[in-house]
Amino acid sequence: MGNIARLVTSGTFELDGGSWEVDNNIWLVGDDNEVVVFDAAHTAEPIIEAVGGRHVVAVVCTHGHNDHVTVAPQLGQALDAPVFLHPADDVLWRMTHPDSDFRAVADGDTLRVAGTELRALHTPGHSPGSVCWHAPEMGAVFSGDTLFQGGPGATGRSYSDFPTILESISGRLGKLPGETVVYTGHGDTTTVGDEIVHYDEWVARGS
Numbered sequence: 387m388g389n390i391a392r393l394v395t396s397g398t399f400e401l402d403g404g405s406w407e408v409d410n411n412i413w414l415v416g417d418d419n420e421v422v423v424f425d426a427a428h429t430a431e432p433i434i435e436a437v438g439g440r441h442v443v444a445v446v447c448t449h450g451h452n453d454h455v456t457v458a459p460q461l462g463q464a465l466d467a468p469v470f471l472h473p474a475d476d477v478l479w480r481m482t483h484p485d486s487d488f489r490a491v492a493d494g495d496t497l498r499v500a501g502t503e504l505r506a507l508h509t510p511g512h513s514p515g516s517v518c519w520h521a522p523e524m525g526a527v528f529s530g531d532t533l534f535q536g537g538p539g540a541t542g543r544s545y546s547d548f549p550t551i552l553e554s555i556s557g558r559l560g561k562l563p564g565e566t567v568v569y570t571g572h573g574d575t576t577t578v579g580d581e582i583v584h585y586d587e588w589v590a591r592g593s
Contacts, residue, residue, distance in 0.1 A: 388416045388500030390526060390569065393436050397428030399453040401481075401543050408453050412436075413528055413569050415521070417500035422446055424519070424528045425571065426458035426469070433457070434464055442467035443499045446491075448530025448571060449516040450475030452482040459486035470497075472508060475515030478545060491517055504528075507558045511551020512539035518559060520566075527578070528569045533559055535568075535576035537588055548593050556585060 393412040398405050410427035420441040423433060425448055442465040447455045450471060455478075462469040471479060471488040479488065493508035497519075507518045509532045516539075519528040531539035533555055541548040559568075564579025 388421075388502045388524070390415050390524065391436065392569075393432055395428040395432055397453060397456065399451060401451065404543075409572060410453055411569070411571055411573075415499055415502070415504070415524075415528075416440065416443070420499055422497060422499045422504065423461065423465075423467075424448060424569075425454045425530070426456060426461045427453055428456050430457040430460045430464060433461060437465060444489075444497055445469045446497070446519065446528075447471040447475075447479075447488070448518070448528065448532075449513040450478030450482075451513060451531070452478075454530065454571065455479060455482055458488070459483055472506075472515030472517050474510065475513050478513055478515075493517075509551075509554035509558050511541060511547055511549075511554045513545055516554070520562060525563070525565060526567050526569055527559065527562060529559070529571065531571040533568055533576075533578075533581055534570050534572065535574045535581070537581065537584060539571075541593065552585075552589060555582070560585070 391414045399408045413424040415422045423445045458469045469488045470491045473490045495506040497504045504519045512531045538551045560582045566578040
């Protein structure tokens with residue numbers, strides 16, 4: 387079974403005319419021979435260095451916000467790997483990469499790396515094409531910006547919706563085993579169980 391390594395890069399998230407300084411988690415899942423890269427944030431060089439010459443099965447973008455896809459085409463080319471994104475985030479992708487394409491991901495699609503299966507869970511809300519990737523054998527889910535330590539991802543900007551993210555969390559992530567570790571797009575890891583107990587508070591909060 388593969389292992390999970392975290393790399394953090396820093397840069398800006400830009401949407402709706404605003405700009406915010408952010409630190410992004412990039413997750414590398416695999417073994418000494420092959421790896422999947424989750425999110426292509428900010429700068430390519432540290433990611434290429436972390437891959438270290440291994441075969442890259444895919445560069446997976448959990449969603450289309452610029453801070454998660456910054457160097458996706460560059461990485462795909464440098465690592466000879468397909469770039470995956472849900473097509474519902476095409477409009478967000480084009481804001482950063484108007485002339486580059488990606489390979490479409492659909493709910494239920496699977497990837498295999500180092501003998502481990504990763505399954506796509508379409509979890510719209512933070513963005514229309516947000517996808518979490520569940521690795522049941524590893525007891526892991528890579529949540530992008532859908533679920534963090536402390537609750538749902540932000541929904542206050544264009545193309546996002548709070549009731550939709552709540553539905554995605556309750557209907558998809560909340561159905562996973564409680565001990566499933568949530569590897570987030572920013573900040574610390576958590577577990578499904580530690581977050582879902584606060585679900586009623588999120589509903590009451592209303593945004």
